[in-house]
Amino acid sequence: MVYQGVLTKMQTEFLDPIAYYLVFENDFINMNQVIGQTIDLKHIGYQCLSCDLNKIIYRQGFCKDCFFDKPVAGDWIMRPELSTAHLDKEDRDLDYEKKVQLQPHIVYLANSSNVKVGVTRKSQVPTRWIDQGAHEALEIVEVPNRYLAGITEVALKDHVADKTNWRKMLQNDIEDLDLVEWRNRLKPFIPDEAKDYFIENNTETELHFPVSQYPEKPKSLNLKKQESYSGKLVGIKGQYLIFEDQTVFNIRANEGLVVELGV
Incomplete structure:
Protein backbone atom coordinates (compact mmCIF):
# COMPACT_ATOMS: atom_id res chain seq x y z
CA MET A 1 0.00 0.00 0.00
CA PHE A 68 8.85 35.44 9.65
CA ASP A 69 5.27 36.64 9.16
CA LYS A 70 2.68 34.32 10.71
CA PRO A 71 1.77 34.50 14.42
CA VAL A 72 1.99 30.72 14.77
CA ALA A 73 5.78 31.03 14.29
CA GLY A 74 6.40 33.97 16.63
CA ASP A 75 9.48 33.96 18.85
CA TRP A 76 7.29 33.44 21.93
CA ILE A 77 6.45 29.93 20.70
CA MET A 78 9.98 28.73 21.42
CA ARG A 79 10.66 31.31 24.15
CA PRO A 80 7.50 31.61 26.26
CA GLU A 81 9.06 34.33 28.43
CA LEU A 82 8.69 36.68 25.43
CA SER A 83 4.87 36.41 25.58
CA THR A 84 3.15 39.82 25.81
CA ALA A 85 -0.57 39.14 25.31
CA HIS A 86 -1.16 39.54 29.08
CA LEU A 87 0.00 43.16 28.61
CA ASP A 88 -2.41 43.60 25.67
CA LYS A 89 0.70 44.03 23.51
CA GLU A 90 0.81 42.58 19.99
CA ASP A 91 3.72 40.68 18.47
CA ARG A 92 2.19 39.65 15.12
CA ASP A 93 -1.54 39.09 15.72
CA LEU A 94 -2.92 39.98 19.16
CA ASP A 95 -6.18 38.01 18.79
CA TYR A 96 -4.26 34.82 18.03
CA GLU A 97 -1.69 35.52 20.72
CA LYS A 98 -4.38 36.09 23.36
CA LYS A 99 -6.08 32.84 22.36
CA VAL A 100 -2.88 30.81 22.82
CA GLN A 101 -1.02 32.70 25.54
CA LEU A 102 -3.90 33.55 27.88
CA GLN A 103 -4.80 30.00 28.87
CA PRO A 104 -3.51 27.66 31.58
CA HIS A 105 0.09 26.56 31.09
CA ILE A 106 2.10 23.88 32.84
CA VAL A 107 5.74 23.97 33.86
CA TYR A 108 6.88 20.37 34.13
CA LEU A 109 9.83 18.10 34.74
CA ALA A 110 10.38 15.27 32.26
CA ASN A 111 12.92 12.48 32.04
CA SER A 112 13.76 11.33 28.52
CA SER A 113 17.56 11.35 28.58
CA ASN A 114 17.98 13.40 31.73
CA VAL A 115 15.75 15.52 33.93
CA LYS A 116 14.67 18.66 32.07
CA VAL A 117 12.25 21.50 32.65
CA GLY A 118 9.71 22.48 30.03
CA VAL A 119 6.54 24.47 29.31
CA THR A 120 3.33 23.45 27.59
CA ARG A 121 -0.30 24.46 27.44
CA LYS A 122 -2.34 22.46 29.92
CA SER A 123 -4.40 21.13 27.00
CA GLN A 124 -1.20 19.56 25.60
CA VAL A 125 -0.58 17.30 28.61
CA PRO A 126 0.52 14.50 28.13
CA THR A 127 0.99 15.01 24.36
CA ARG A 128 4.03 17.22 24.89
CA TRP A 129 5.73 14.55 27.01
CA ILE A 130 4.98 11.87 24.43
CA ASP A 131 6.49 14.02 21.66
CA GLN A 132 9.68 14.42 23.69
CA GLY A 133 10.03 10.69 24.32
CA ALA A 134 9.84 11.14 28.09
CA HIS A 135 9.32 7.93 30.06
CA GLU A 136 8.24 9.86 33.16
CA ALA A 137 7.01 13.40 33.79
CA LEU A 138 5.64 15.57 36.59
CA GLU A 139 3.71 18.84 36.57
CA ILE A 140 5.23 21.30 39.03
CA VAL A 141 3.51 24.65 38.34
CA GLU A 142 0.18 25.56 36.71
CA VAL A 143 -0.16 29.23 35.78
CA PRO A 144 -2.88 31.21 33.96
CA ASN A 145 -0.74 32.43 31.06
CA ARG A 146 2.29 31.60 28.95
CA TYR A 147 4.42 34.47 30.23
CA LEU A 148 4.40 33.23 33.84
CA ALA A 149 5.29 29.73 32.64
CA GLY A 150 8.13 31.17 30.56
CA ILE A 151 9.76 33.18 33.34
CA THR A 152 9.48 30.15 35.63
CA GLU A 153 11.23 27.96 33.07
CA VAL A 154 13.98 30.56 32.63
CA ALA A 155 14.55 30.70 36.39
CA LEU A 156 14.73 26.92 36.72
CA LYS A 157 17.05 26.47 33.71
CA ASP A 158 19.90 27.68 35.88
CA HIS A 159 19.45 24.56 38.02
CA VAL A 160 18.24 21.83 35.64
CA ALA A 161 18.57 21.10 31.90
CA ASP A 162 16.03 22.41 29.37
CA LYS A 163 17.11 20.21 26.45
CA THR A 164 16.71 16.53 25.61
CA ASN A 165 19.70 14.52 24.37
CA TRP A 166 17.94 12.88 21.42
CA ARG A 167 20.59 10.19 20.99
CA LYS A 168 20.37 9.04 24.60
CA MET A 169 16.56 9.18 24.43
CA LEU A 170 16.53 6.91 21.36
CA GLN A 171 19.15 4.56 22.80
CA ASN A 172 16.93 4.26 25.88
CA ASP A 173 19.99 5.29 27.88
CA ILE A 174 17.91 6.45 30.81
CA GLU A 175 17.63 6.02 34.54
CA ASP A 176 14.59 6.33 36.74
CA LEU A 177 14.86 9.46 38.84
CA ASP A 178 12.67 10.82 41.63
CA LEU A 179 10.96 13.76 39.97
CA VAL A 180 9.11 14.61 43.17
CA GLU A 181 12.46 15.05 44.87
CA TRP A 182 13.61 17.23 41.98
CA ARG A 183 10.41 19.30 42.23
CA ASN A 184 11.00 19.96 45.91
CA ARG A 185 14.65 20.80 45.25
CA LEU A 186 13.68 23.36 42.61
CA LYS A 187 10.79 24.97 44.53
CA PRO A 188 12.92 27.73 46.12
CA PHE A 189 13.98 28.95 42.66
CA ILE A 190 10.44 29.53 41.34
CA PRO A 191 9.90 33.29 40.73
CA ASP A 192 7.75 35.15 43.26
CA GLU A 193 5.06 35.80 40.61
CA ALA A 194 4.54 32.04 40.19
CA LYS A 195 5.04 30.71 43.73
CA ASP A 196 1.30 30.60 44.46
CA TYR A 197 0.83 28.25 41.50
CA PHE A 198 3.20 25.55 42.75
CA ILE A 199 1.68 22.02 42.60
CA GLU A 200 2.35 20.26 45.87
CA ASN A 201 0.87 16.77 46.03
CA ASN A 202 0.81 15.07 42.64
CA THR A 203 2.64 12.01 41.34
CA GLU A 204 4.72 11.14 38.28
CA THR A 205 3.14 10.06 35.02
CA GLU A 206 4.79 7.05 33.37
CA LEU A 207 4.86 6.57 29.59
CA HIS A 208 5.70 3.44 27.58
CA PHE A 209 6.63 3.46 23.90
CA PRO A 210 6.13 0.82 21.17
Whole structure:
Protein backbone atom coordinates (compact mmCIF):
# COMPACT_ATOMS: atom_id res chain seq x y z
CA MET A 1 0.00 0.00 0.00
CA VAL A 2 1.36 3.43 -0.97
CA TYR A 3 0.24 6.60 0.76
CA GLN A 4 1.03 10.18 -0.22
CA GLY A 5 0.80 13.39 1.76
CA VAL A 6 2.50 16.18 3.66
CA LEU A 7 4.24 15.25 6.88
CA THR A 8 2.91 16.69 10.11
CA LYS A 9 3.78 15.47 13.58
CA MET A 10 2.22 12.13 14.40
CA GLN A 11 -0.99 12.22 16.38
CA THR A 12 -0.90 10.15 19.55
CA GLU A 13 -3.07 8.44 22.13
CA PHE A 14 -1.95 8.00 25.72
CA LEU A 15 -2.25 4.22 25.85
CA ASP A 16 0.11 1.48 27.04
CA PRO A 17 2.09 1.60 24.86
CA ILE A 18 1.59 5.01 23.23
CA ALA A 19 -0.44 4.76 20.00
CA TYR A 20 0.82 6.68 16.95
CA TYR A 21 -1.04 7.81 13.83
CA LEU A 22 0.46 9.41 10.73
CA VAL A 23 -2.27 11.61 9.24
CA PHE A 24 -2.41 12.71 5.60
CA GLU A 25 -5.15 14.71 3.90
CA ASN A 26 -6.98 11.65 2.63
CA ASP A 27 -5.47 8.82 4.70
CA PHE A 28 -4.18 7.95 8.10
CA ILE A 29 -1.88 5.13 9.15
CA ASN A 30 -1.87 3.38 12.52
CA MET A 31 1.90 3.28 12.82
CA ASN A 32 1.93 0.77 15.69
CA GLN A 33 0.40 -1.76 13.33
CA VAL A 34 3.26 -1.48 10.83
CA ILE A 35 6.05 -2.03 13.35
CA GLY A 36 7.94 -5.08 12.10
CA GLN A 37 7.22 -4.25 8.45
CA THR A 38 9.37 -2.62 5.77
CA ILE A 39 8.65 1.07 5.19
CA ASP A 40 9.57 2.86 1.95
CA LEU A 41 9.92 6.65 2.18
CA LYS A 42 10.37 9.01 -0.77
CA HIS A 43 10.57 12.80 -0.68
CA ILE A 44 8.60 14.27 -3.61
CA GLY A 45 8.04 17.93 -2.70
CA TYR A 46 7.15 20.54 -0.11
CA GLN A 47 3.97 22.06 1.28
CA CYS A 48 4.20 24.92 3.78
CA LEU A 49 1.94 24.23 6.77
CA SER A 50 0.67 27.80 6.65
CA CYS A 51 0.29 28.92 3.01
CA ASP A 52 0.11 25.36 1.52
CA LEU A 53 2.44 26.37 -1.31
CA ASN A 54 5.16 24.13 -2.72
CA LYS A 55 7.98 26.20 -1.24
CA ILE A 56 11.16 24.98 0.46
CA ILE A 57 10.58 24.55 4.18
CA TYR A 58 12.59 26.96 6.31
CA ARG A 59 11.77 26.00 9.92
CA GLN A 60 8.98 24.31 11.90
CA GLY A 61 7.15 23.23 8.74
CA PHE A 62 6.87 26.78 7.37
CA CYS A 63 8.36 28.44 4.30
CA LYS A 64 10.64 31.40 4.99
CA ASP A 65 7.95 34.02 4.31
CA CYS A 66 5.45 32.42 6.69
CA PHE A 67 8.05 31.74 9.37
CA PHE A 68 8.85 35.44 9.65
CA ASP A 69 5.27 36.64 9.16
CA LYS A 70 2.68 34.32 10.71
CA PRO A 71 1.77 34.50 14.42
CA VAL A 72 1.99 30.72 14.77
CA ALA A 73 5.78 31.03 14.29
CA GLY A 74 6.40 33.97 16.63
CA ASP A 75 9.48 33.96 18.85
CA TRP A 76 7.29 33.44 21.93
CA ILE A 77 6.45 29.93 20.70
CA MET A 78 9.98 28.73 21.42
CA ARG A 79 10.66 31.31 24.15
CA PRO A 80 7.50 31.61 26.26
CA GLU A 81 9.06 34.33 28.43
CA LEU A 82 8.69 36.68 25.43
CA SER A 83 4.87 36.41 25.58
CA THR A 84 3.15 39.82 25.81
CA ALA A 85 -0.57 39.14 25.31
CA HIS A 86 -1.16 39.54 29.08
CA LEU A 87 0.00 43.16 28.61
CA ASP A 88 -2.41 43.60 25.67
CA LYS A 89 0.70 44.03 23.51
CA GLU A 90 0.81 42.58 19.99
CA ASP A 91 3.72 40.68 18.47
CA ARG A 92 2.19 39.65 15.12
CA ASP A 93 -1.54 39.09 15.72
CA LEU A 94 -2.92 39.98 19.16
CA ASP A 95 -6.18 38.01 18.79
CA TYR A 96 -4.26 34.82 18.03
CA GLU A 97 -1.69 35.52 20.72
CA LYS A 98 -4.38 36.09 23.36
CA LYS A 99 -6.08 32.84 22.36
CA VAL A 100 -2.88 30.81 22.82
CA GLN A 101 -1.02 32.70 25.54
CA LEU A 102 -3.90 33.55 27.88
CA GLN A 103 -4.80 30.00 28.87
CA PRO A 104 -3.51 27.66 31.58
CA HIS A 105 0.09 26.56 31.09
CA ILE A 106 2.10 23.88 32.84
CA VAL A 107 5.74 23.97 33.86
CA TYR A 108 6.88 20.37 34.13
CA LEU A 109 9.83 18.10 34.74
CA ALA A 110 10.38 15.27 32.26
CA ASN A 111 12.92 12.48 32.04
CA SER A 112 13.76 11.33 28.52
CA SER A 113 17.56 11.35 28.58
CA ASN A 114 17.98 13.40 31.73
CA VAL A 115 15.75 15.52 33.93
CA LYS A 116 14.67 18.66 32.07
CA VAL A 117 12.25 21.50 32.65
CA GLY A 118 9.71 22.48 30.03
CA VAL A 119 6.54 24.47 29.31
CA THR A 120 3.33 23.45 27.59
CA ARG A 121 -0.30 24.46 27.44
CA LYS A 122 -2.34 22.46 29.92
CA SER A 123 -4.40 21.13 27.00
CA GLN A 124 -1.20 19.56 25.60
CA VAL A 125 -0.58 17.30 28.61
CA PRO A 126 0.52 14.50 28.13
CA THR A 127 0.99 15.01 24.36
CA ARG A 128 4.03 17.22 24.89
CA TRP A 129 5.73 14.55 27.01
CA ILE A 130 4.98 11.87 24.43
CA ASP A 131 6.49 14.02 21.66
CA GLN A 132 9.68 14.42 23.69
CA GLY A 133 10.03 10.69 24.32
CA ALA A 134 9.84 11.14 28.09
CA HIS A 135 9.32 7.93 30.06
CA GLU A 136 8.24 9.86 33.16
CA ALA A 137 7.01 13.40 33.79
CA LEU A 138 5.64 15.57 36.59
CA GLU A 139 3.71 18.84 36.57
CA ILE A 140 5.23 21.30 39.03
CA VAL A 141 3.51 24.65 38.34
CA GLU A 142 0.18 25.56 36.71
CA VAL A 143 -0.16 29.23 35.78
CA PRO A 144 -2.88 31.21 33.96
CA ASN A 145 -0.74 32.43 31.06
CA ARG A 146 2.29 31.60 28.95
CA TYR A 147 4.42 34.47 30.23
CA LEU A 148 4.40 33.23 33.84
CA ALA A 149 5.29 29.73 32.64
CA GLY A 150 8.13 31.17 30.56
CA ILE A 151 9.76 33.18 33.34
CA THR A 152 9.48 30.15 35.63
CA GLU A 153 11.23 27.96 33.07
CA VAL A 154 13.98 30.56 32.63
CA ALA A 155 14.55 30.70 36.39
CA LEU A 156 14.73 26.92 36.72
CA LYS A 157 17.05 26.47 33.71
CA ASP A 158 19.90 27.68 35.88
CA HIS A 159 19.45 24.56 38.02
CA VAL A 160 18.24 21.83 35.64
CA ALA A 161 18.57 21.10 31.90
CA ASP A 162 16.03 22.41 29.37
CA LYS A 163 17.11 20.21 26.45
CA THR A 164 16.71 16.53 25.61
CA ASN A 165 19.70 14.52 24.37
CA TRP A 166 17.94 12.88 21.42
CA ARG A 167 20.59 10.19 20.99
CA LYS A 168 20.37 9.04 24.60
CA MET A 169 16.56 9.18 24.43
CA LEU A 170 16.53 6.91 21.36
CA GLN A 171 19.15 4.56 22.80
CA ASN A 172 16.93 4.26 25.88
CA ASP A 173 19.99 5.29 27.88
CA ILE A 174 17.91 6.45 30.81
CA GLU A 175 17.63 6.02 34.54
CA ASP A 176 14.59 6.33 36.74
CA LEU A 177 14.86 9.46 38.84
CA ASP A 178 12.67 10.82 41.63
CA LEU A 179 10.96 13.76 39.97
CA VAL A 180 9.11 14.61 43.17
CA GLU A 181 12.46 15.05 44.87
CA TRP A 182 13.61 17.23 41.98
CA ARG A 183 10.41 19.30 42.23
CA ASN A 184 11.00 19.96 45.91
CA ARG A 185 14.65 20.80 45.25
CA LEU A 186 13.68 23.36 42.61
CA LYS A 187 10.79 24.97 44.53
CA PRO A 188 12.92 27.73 46.12
CA PHE A 189 13.98 28.95 42.66
CA ILE A 190 10.44 29.53 41.34
CA PRO A 191 9.90 33.29 40.73
CA ASP A 192 7.75 35.15 43.26
CA GLU A 193 5.06 35.80 40.61
CA ALA A 194 4.54 32.04 40.19
CA LYS A 195 5.04 30.71 43.73
CA ASP A 196 1.30 30.60 44.46
CA TYR A 197 0.83 28.25 41.50
CA PHE A 198 3.20 25.55 42.75
CA ILE A 199 1.68 22.02 42.60
CA GLU A 200 2.35 20.26 45.87
CA ASN A 201 0.87 16.77 46.03
CA ASN A 202 0.81 15.07 42.64
CA THR A 203 2.64 12.01 41.34
CA GLU A 204 4.72 11.14 38.28
CA THR A 205 3.14 10.06 35.02
CA GLU A 206 4.79 7.05 33.37
CA LEU A 207 4.86 6.57 29.59
CA HIS A 208 5.70 3.44 27.58
CA PHE A 209 6.63 3.46 23.90
CA PRO A 210 6.13 0.82 21.17
CA VAL A 211 9.78 -0.15 20.59
CA SER A 212 11.07 -3.68 20.02
CA GLN A 213 14.70 -2.68 19.36
CA TYR A 214 16.60 0.44 20.40
CA PRO A 215 19.51 1.68 18.24
CA GLU A 216 23.00 1.58 19.75
CA LYS A 217 24.29 4.27 17.39
CA PRO A 218 21.29 6.12 15.93
CA LYS A 219 21.92 7.80 12.58
CA SER A 220 19.49 10.46 11.43
CA LEU A 221 17.81 10.17 8.02
CA ASN A 222 17.86 13.38 5.95
CA LEU A 223 15.23 12.88 3.24
CA LYS A 224 16.03 16.24 1.64
CA LYS A 225 19.49 14.95 0.72
CA GLN A 226 18.86 11.23 0.35
CA GLU A 227 15.36 11.54 -1.22
CA SER A 228 14.40 7.90 -0.58
CA TYR A 229 14.91 5.25 2.09
CA SER A 230 13.70 1.74 2.82
CA GLY A 231 13.98 -0.07 6.14
CA LYS A 232 12.25 -2.30 8.68
CA LEU A 233 10.40 -0.30 11.32
CA VAL A 234 11.21 -1.60 14.82
CA GLY A 235 9.79 1.13 17.03
CA ILE A 236 8.53 4.65 17.63
CA LYS A 237 9.59 6.98 20.41
CA GLY A 238 8.96 10.69 20.73
CA GLN A 239 8.31 11.72 17.13
CA TYR A 240 11.01 9.38 15.78
CA LEU A 241 10.58 6.30 13.61
CA ILE A 242 13.27 3.76 14.55
CA PHE A 243 14.52 1.29 11.93
CA GLU A 244 16.37 -2.03 12.24
CA ASP A 245 19.56 -0.67 10.63
CA GLN A 246 19.73 2.03 13.39
CA THR A 247 18.43 4.75 11.08
CA VAL A 248 16.01 7.13 12.80
CA PHE A 249 13.64 9.63 11.19
CA ASN A 250 12.25 12.61 13.08
CA ILE A 251 8.75 13.26 11.72
CA ARG A 252 8.42 16.55 13.63
CA ALA A 253 11.67 17.93 12.19
CA ASN A 254 10.46 17.10 8.66
CA GLU A 255 7.01 18.68 8.77
CA GLY A 256 6.11 20.23 5.44
CA LEU A 257 7.82 17.57 3.32
CA VAL A 258 5.53 15.85 0.86
CA VAL A 259 6.30 12.13 0.80
CA GLU A 260 5.26 8.82 -0.63
CA LEU A 261 5.12 6.15 2.04
CA GLY A 262 4.89 2.50 1.10
CA VAL A 263 4.12 -0.32 3.52
